Amino acid sequence: MRVDGCQTxxxxxxxxxxxxxxxxxxRPLLDELVAVRADAAELAAALAPGGAATALGGLPEWKARSARFDELVTEVQQSGAHLKGVAPLLLDFPAELDGMPVLLCWLEGDRDLAWYHRADLGFAGRRRLD
Incomplete structure (x- = not known):
């Protein structure tokens, strides 16, 4: 990873x-993050009044899934990628294109890293990479 020209x-x-x-x-971390996110959502619904908490493991299982979710988020953040969203997953990779600071952007469901946006515009300014 280059660090020349890095902005704050x-x-x-x-x-x-x-x-x-x-x-x-x-990818393996992101795939697990999606699965754990779904498990935690189902368990949270089961823990709500009228839910089937005992059939799904209840509070201890929800706590375990939530802890694993937090671990996975930390691992992704430590990679240098910017985790901007978790539902859906949204990752940005700081870069420079044609002398301009940009973020290479991957959204859950994208097959490849094929988008970027200017750092000051955010997701609304998303454009396809050449």
């Missing part, structure tokens, strides 16, 4: 190839 908003800059490789390494 990033720990380092990725090239597109580096960000794609990092996303590839993160």
């Amino acid at each position: 908003w990033c720990m380092g800059l990725y090239t597109v190839a580096e960000a794609r490789a990092a996303l590839g390494r993160l």
Whole structure:
């Protein structure tokens, strides 16, 4: 990962190839994060009044899933990627394109890292990479 020209908003800059490789390494964590997120949501619903908490493991299982969710979020954040959302998952990788600070953007459901947006515009300014 390059650090030349890094702004205060990033720990380092990725090239597109580096960000794609990092996303590839993160995929197993992201897949588990999606599964744990769903498990925790189901357990939370089961714990609500009238839910079937005993059939799904109840409060101890929900606490375990929530703890694992937090661990996975921490692991993703420690990678250098910016985790911007968890439902759906949204990751940004700080980069520079044509001398402009941008964030290479991956949204849950995207097959590849194929989008970017200017750092000051956010998701609304999302554009496809060439």
